[in-house]
Amino acid sequence: METPSAASCRRRPLKPPLLLCLLLFALCPQPGLGLYTVNTVYGDTIILPCRIEVPDDLMFGKWKYEIANKAPVFIAFRSATKKSVHYDDVPEYKDRLSLSENYTLSITNARISDEKRFVCMLVTEDNVFEEPTIVKVFKQPSPPTFVNKAEFLETEQLKMLGECISKEGYPEGNLTWYRNEKVLQPVEGVVVINEQTNVDKASGLYTVISSLEYMPTKEDTNAYFTCTITYPGPKRQETIRSESRVFNIHYPTEKVKIQVVSQRNTIKEGDNITLKCSGNGNPPPEEFLFYIPGELEPIKSSSIHILSDVRRNATGEYGCSLTDKSLTDSTLITVHYLDLSLTPSGEVIKQIGEALPVSCTVSSSRNATLFWLKDNTRMRSSPSFSNLQYKDAGNYICETTLQEVAGLKKRQTLTLIVEGKPQIKMSKKTSTDGTFKTISCHVEGYPKPAVLWTATGTGILTNKTEETKYVDGKFSSKIIIAPEENVTLTCTAENPLERTVTSLNVSAINIPESDEPDERNNDNRENVNDQAKLIVGIVVGLLLAALVAGVAYWLYMKKSKDFNGESEKEAAQNIQNLPRTASKHVDKDLGNLEENKKLEENNHKSEA
Template identity: 70%
Template structure:
């Protein structure tokens, strides 16, 4: 019995020694694990052939051991100690590798793997390190603006849930900011959550801005340690509005124009180059030494030429900071004398003047009935063709839209004037009588004929141009006639006459008929005498024939006597016509 009890006593004795005193074993071994991952700790001991069992424990800060897992080499069973923080989190493999799921910061301890034989206890310590990557840093509590020459709180860079805590660095335009008293002040603070043992890091930056910081990006970063070494996470960029005082004032004229003319509306806009820009200014108008307080815009409506001058604006609290601009209001005046509708008599004189007054040299153009004239009109003796619509137009070429025009409607009146002309056709059969009329308003023409005659054609009129037109008729009178042309308008009635002789055709026809009749009469008388003589000589021989011939000739002679009587009356009329005046 004594021999069997001795091994058991030795085993218990060894366990008690191992539980109290650590036997020197292998060197330190560290396992790095990420927060929430599974911690895997190999035993790092060669399993002896006479192994009885293996155990895992961890050490409290005071050095006392806490056993957490047991595995028998003979029975192949695994037992886990009743340790609340490791409940359902442990796993011990056949090669005595211990796994702890859902790694926590509290798992960061010194664990020991123990292999026990009948004769000895072997130990291999493992140090567990747990790392938690912090959240991406964020710039919060950002200043609404930074002001030059003023040390202001720019913002806080915050990063949460880190283990171990990390370091925060500030950057301006990618370059690291270093602490400079009164210019760059950086403070750092860290807080640990007691429940999770995770850190929240906060860094505050006070910064004195300059105009060079306009549109410059600021960032921050947190450098931390993880299972694989050191890493850095950067925040998003933050750009700050930089306030700076106004150093210069400028004045503008809106809308921008090359020239301003009377009647325009203009706006004076005053600007300061500060940020924020000044909201109010003092505006100084020509002739008004006291400034007018207004917003950055001052509007002038329907400006006149007396608005020409220097305009200024200044800061309200610093009147020496002032800007000015010169404004010229262009004008154009046109006076036409006479103008409107003017009625004059033909032959009258009419002086016309177009006077221009302007802020610059202006061009003058004369138009008559939409046709450009080479020079201004001058009327020393008005003619009908001078009548029309005259326009005097002027413009300033440098000023868009600045034009003026005045018009004169000239009416030239005149009493009817008549001139009559006659033209005989080469054949002598007809004559063309033309009545030339001049006058305004257009005279009406009326023809009258005294005596007898025939109108071959209807009257024919020419176009009425420049107060003149004509009317003509073509006649072939059988006797001398008088043609009368009457022209009448609202001013007067004028009459003119022209004597026209009978056509040559009729005169020539009358003379020829008279000669032929005389010749026939003489021949008949000669024949009669010869007949009588021959009859007497041959009376005896040819009494019967002569008697017959005599009777025949007597009848012929009677016929000629009747004709002679008619010719005498015609000759008498012809002589009367010859005594009349020929045209």
């Protein structure tokens, strides 16, 4: 609202004395004026338009500024008739002013001291016109930063967290503290905030400082604190946020914990046990007492204690505590073990037919799985030897494992050797076309016997000796022969235990004979057959039989006188059953089936 004196000065016609009227107008107080405001940024150029329409009879225009309770100060003058510009000698505006033809005033390098009410005056011969403008200057403060930050905070203690400072702003801004994005409100004894504002006398800029005292809890671990500066801007309020800060919160240990550090879930004999004791305080405790089974006194150590190459007697309860023994914890440790005993073990040599008791026993910390392998093949059951055979020989492994303990297994080995003297069976077979015969010598024994073939008589060996695979102490050796006359073949089998010999008569290929296998069992005596001696023996036997028959016939005839006709007839039949002469049998029927069987029967006779 304008004052009456100001209104009268503005509206009455300009008449002499003009200078007196101008002086009175300049000195008139102007409360309530200056509603138009120009907002500018600190350091920029202030543009003040003269918001009065320039009259046609304008004589000159002037700018002044007004400060409460002080006389106005003229700073610029421009003549409308002479087209000249004059700047008053005002030190703070020296070389900073510029007045355009439309009476717009420019002030470079805006300062805080430029916050005034500036008035544009246009003067005609009859009147004086003026319009005030308020200048507001704004300066963005520096981003808020933490200073005097605490290295750590302790629970149950009110301590200076730090200070937040923002410099060189205008107008004065407000600092606000945040915890995890929530505003911190003052709480007596827990949250204490103190604010301080400093003004630079030369520039008029504000520095704002806010300190925060804070009593933390364990929940403040990893909480982040920030502060913001809120300040007026040319258009609206602005806010700048500081970087967040996390503070190290110290709190006492409330619980200790003991752990077994291991790559596996279980421990076996020979392993190392690493014990780790920890407390939940911050900073964590650095020393502990460890309680070891079998130790009378606890062992003082850092948070790690190692036991090397543990045995089964290390099984027990382990514990740890703070050095003042106020807080403790314990854990049970089991050291797993596995023992295996095999009887007998190693290399064992037995004779065929003997018995061999075998036992494999396990002692362990848990139920163990036991199984047998023979020559790397898993067996269905444990071996039992009441009557050893060659097939029983081999490499036996008794193995046991603890399934829940990785890497814990044991094995023992039994290498069984079954020895036996050579045993021989011979067989023969004639080919379907009757051109050759296959003679086989079936041999049992260990160590493997060496086989030698010999023959008496003449014959043609159509190929070399062949042997089958040696399996379970058995193999066969065979030859193929085409004899032109009767032949005796001898198979000799020999190993370090004994030498065994068996012979077989083979008739010429033109003499039919049975193809039934002829097997010979040798009772470990050496048999040597001589074909010539055998034939002589047969002839002598036949002669003796004829002699006995003659004597019997003489006795019969002598007694026949005492018998009736039926007795004579019976005596005649006995004479007819007598054998033929030996020479005729040997010379003509040597190769027939009956004689061949007699030769084979004589294979069982031994000869020195």
